[in-house]
Amino acid sequence: MKFDEKTGNPRLTSRFEWKPNCADYAAMAGKEMVVHFITQDNSCGTNKNDTLAVRMRLGNLPTATNVEQNTPNVITPNGDGKNDCFFIEGISSVACGPQFEKIEIFNRWGKLVYSSIDTKFKWCADGVPSGQYYYGLKFTNQTIKGTLAVIK
Structure with a gap:
């Protein structure tokens, strides 16, 4: 102190x-x-x-599991203000918790379509068609993988 x-x-x-x-x-x-x-x-x-x-x-330390529970699985980037972009609230940069390293989003053929090291990332599916996408949220101690449907 x-x-x-x-x-x-x-x-x-x-x-x-x-x-x-x-x-x-x-x-x-x-x-x-x-x-x-x-x-x-x-x-x-x-x-x-x-x-x-x-x-x-003192609040509890954030965990990657908390992030996983708050991850959406569908976005509809149609400009109506509802689920237009993929982002995750609550990714912390607390020094004692797991450190966020990056987010990567791939199309169904494995091509990288988005990557960011910003904890406040926002992907609005610009320039990609509707379909199924795969993401990896990389933390220092684990990688959380999931799917994301883009409906245009």
């Missing part, structure tokens, strides 16, 4: 930064923890102390 201590008469703000290592994060995920700060005020010649307790709960 890192805290920038500041002193002065006006209202002060200080940055608090905490970067747990992966083992600590995994051990504390989903649990509540309390961080105590001690404040000191001696502006009037008397030394006054106070404490502040901040409660926080």
Whole structure:
């Protein structure tokens, strides 16, 4: 943990930064923890102390399995605003979780039609016909494979 201590008469703000290592994060995920700060005020010649307790709960680490459960299998790129593009929400770049490396989409003959290393990728099937496509979501610890139907 890192805290920038500041002193002065006006209202002060200080940055608090905490970067747990992966083992600590995994051990504390989903649990509540309390961080105590001690404040000191001696502006009037008397030394006054106070404490502040901040409660926080760490979220669970994302997993590739969570991504797999949120993956659509049909897109209809017709401009109606519903399922026009293939994208997956929730691909995290949390340092302790599995790291996203790339998405690749192939046609039924195995030709690569799309590739991206961006976690916020969006494929709208531009320049390809309706049909069945195959994707591979590559993470550091696994590859999730699936099919995607494009209906135009």
